Amino acid sequence: MDLTYPSDAEEFRTEIRDWLEAHLPEGWFDDGFSMTPEEKAAFNDSWTTTLFEGGWICATWPEEYGGKGLSTMQGVVLAEEFARARAPMRADFFGDTLVGPTILMNGTEEQKKYFLPKILDGSMRWCQGFSEPDSGSDLASLTTTAVLDGDEWVVNGQKVWTTQAQFADYCFVLARTDPDVVKQAGISYLLVPMDQPGVEVRGIVQPDGTAEFNEVFFSNARCPVDNVVGGLNNGWKVANDTLTFERGMSATTGYRRFEEEFRLMREAAEANGLIDDPLVRQRMMRFYSKIQILKVNGLRSLSSALAKESDSFLSPTEKFSVAALGATNKMFWSEMHKEAMELALDIFGAASMLSTTGPESGSWPAALRAEGRGTYPVSLMMSAFFFSRSETIWGGTSQIQRNIVGERVLGLPREPKVAAKSD
Numbered sequence: 238m239d240l241t242y243p244s245d246a247e248e249f250r251t252e253i254r255d256w257l258e259a260h261l262p263e264g265w266f267d268d269g270f271s272m273t274p275e276e277k278a279a280f281n282d283s284w285t286t287t288l289f290e291g292g293w294i295c296a297t298w299p300e301e302y303g304g305k306g307l308s309t310m311q312g313v314v315l316a317e318e319f320a321r322a323r324a325p326m327r328a329d330f331f332g333d334t335l336v337g338p339t340i341l342m343n344g345t346e347e348q349k350k351y352f353l354p355k356i357l358d359g360s361m362r363w364c365q366g367f368s369e370p371d372s373g374s375d376l377a378s379l380t381t382t383a384v385l386d387g388d389e390w391v392v393n394g395q396k397v398w399t400t401q402a403q404f405a406d407y408c409f410v411l412a413r414t415d416p417d418v419v420k421q422a423g424i425s426y427l428l429v430p431m432d433q434p435g436v437e438v439r440g441i442v443q444p445d446g447t448a449e450f451n452e453v454f455f456s457n458a459r460c461p462v463d464n465v466v467g468g469l470n471n472g473w474k475v476a477n478d479t480l481t482f483e484r485g486m487s488a489t490t491g492y493r494r495f496e497e498e499f500r501l502m503r504e505a506a507e508a509n510g511l512i513d514d515p516l517v518r519q520r521m522m523r524f525y526s527k528i529q530i531l532k533v534n535g536l537r538s539l540s541s542a543l544a545k546e547s548d549s550f551l552s553p554t555e556k557f558s559v560a561a562l563g564a565t566n567k568m569f570w571s572e573m574h575k576e577a578m579e580l581a582l583d584i585f586g587a588a589s590m591l592s593t594t595g596p597e598s599g600s601w602p603a604a605l606r607a608e609g610r611g612t613y614p615v616s617l618m619m620s621a622f623f624f625s626r627s628e629t630i631w632g633g634t635s636q637i638q639r640n641i642v643g644e645r646v647l648g649l650p651r652e653p654k655v656a657a658k659s660d
Contacts, residue, residue: 343466568629
């Protein structure tokens with residue numbers, strides 16, 4: 238593992254820093270900087286346009302598809318400098334992070350030219366149609382079907398826990414296109430238009446009255462025949478590529494939000510005297526130690542990526558190893574964070590129930606993702622606690638991650654299948 242960045246990467250770092258200093262609001266880097274709600278709303282409205290004009294949205298994409306063609310190392314430096322400055326990147330998670338890279342890796346040239354520019358400029362919004370009421374962890378058992386009718390697929394079925402479906406223009410859907418083969422082999426990855434007859438979105442109402450998650454019902458919905466990504470009945474492989482992007486993002490920057498949360502916990506413990514409690518100190522150091530492990534593992538992932546710049550050079554065994562590393566990291570940090578947020582509640586005590594608990598600046602990073610989308614009427618710290626409970630579920634539950642590691646790395650026998658029901 239080489240911890241020394243090449244000179245051209247450090248030159249690029251200077252370019253990014255100069256750009257951020259020139260385009261972020263005046264005083265952004267000063268101690269105690271804050272914005273009024275009106276100033277913050279204006280900044281959020283204009284910042285995505287500023288990023289797009291600067292070319293920093295999906296900047297690692299090839300230039301022919303609207304990106305800057307940044308190298309892996311430049312992309313890392315870009316992410317690190319935005320994280321250091323606490324400057325937000327665009328929060329189009331499903332487009333930028335999931336389906337966009339999936340189309341880049343598996344899509345046809347026509348799909349790339351049509352969809353990628355619209356993802357890049359923000360004119361096309363996305364949601365993910367994987368989970369079903371009876372097919373969550375066992376995703377391959379999904380029952381949504383797509384049957385070819387002329388030059389269109391006719392889609393029928395139900396998806397659940399579909400975040401932002403009420404705003405999406407397209408949904409990347411896993412559907413069964415061949416019922417007569419083993420379950421993983423008969424699945425295709427479809428890009429389905431949402432604004433059409435036959436698509437119904439029902440919000441799943443949360444305790445605060447909002448409905449970020451949804452049920453989506455497809456009743457003879459239509460999808461162009463050319464909207465299959467990665468080839469017919471190859472959806473299982475394509476879906477695993479998407480999940481790899483979800484589990485493996487931010488290798489060298491993901492730990493930073495946990496460092497910030499550790500700092501806030503330490504300040505609170507120092508203020509109320511719990512810093513002298515040996516059990517609290519032990520738990521805090523456990524969290525700190527795991528953050529450092531996460532940091533080192535991120536650097537290991539980066540070194541591996543630089544050594545194998547193109548996935549096409551990876552052997553099947555190496556591809557399994559990459560997937561297993563993503564599963565290990567996702568399981569590690571999500572369970573670490575769940576435990577850490579329980580510690581945060583113990584440090585704040587009964588005050589955790591107050592909506593004013595924690596810093597007014599909103600620097601509990603996990604909670605920032607939900608700002609503006611309707612969150613529980615609690616403090617940002619408590620919102621981060623709630624969010625940490627979901628982190629061990631989305632992108633594959635911890636139990637599924639353990640199966641991946643056990644079977645692909647340790648060579649353990651596959652998990653026994655549930656016996657079929659008898660009539």
